Amino acid sequence: MARPASGEEHLELARNAVRIAKTADELRSAQALLLPLELGLSLEQTAIAIGRSKGKTCTLRTNYCKRATGRMAAPVAKRNLRNRANRSLEEEKVLLQEVFDGAGVGGVLVVPPFADKLRQKMGVPLSLSAIYRMLARHGWRKIVPDTTHPKGDSLVREDWKKNSPGCWVKR
The missing domain is CATH 1.10.10 (Arc Repressor Mutant, subunit A)
Structure with missing residues (x-):
């Protein structure tokens, strides 16, 4: 049996983040926390819903909680x-x-x-x-x-062109 999803203390913050998200990454990060707590989805189901792998979804959840508690800095703009x-x-x-x-x-x-x-x-x-x-x-x-x-010598090249043997001429 899987352990229950944690992060209830950040639920209101995640709801607000979903409403004001400006990028898809911000939205996915908040949804990774919100979907299991609000709808009871498993980690696999949440990963399918947000379009990320199971591992990435878990990382999004934990990083969101770390940022909410101040243990991790917000991502720097690209x-x-x-x-x-x-x-x-x-x-x-x-x-x-x-x-x-x-x-x-x-x-x-x-x-x-x-x-x-x-x-x-x-x-x-x-x-x-x-x-x-x-x-x-x-x-x-x-x-x-x-x-x-x-570094080529143009005079030598021209001289070679004029005096080349006629073996190239078709007989």
Whole structure:
């Protein structure tokens, strides 16, 4: 036989929290306490009703009681950032303008030389793919394909083109 649900001392607080909840998490947390006490639901039934696992429902109940008694701080509001983002879009835009200040004025931007400068400004390690995704988010795009190696000699290349053997010609 399962033990009876506890938390009757927080029942009125949970009823009020259900009425004034602004987020789904706040609502679920209050419902995890309220449903077993008001309707006599088991933990499994409560979990199904609020759409969480049995373990998560139990955690929601105990955390709600801890917050009500003051043994636990209220959850801190989430940052207003995208998933795993280091900066907001506005901060990224300003940062890119600082690092690539003269790059968009008619020249071709080569990212790897600027990558270290950008990493220093951000203060976090960034892969080249993360930098390219950041540039794409802010409207930068690859305009000219990289057709030659930067350390290559154009005269030697042209000389080779002119004097290459004719073995490539179809007979």
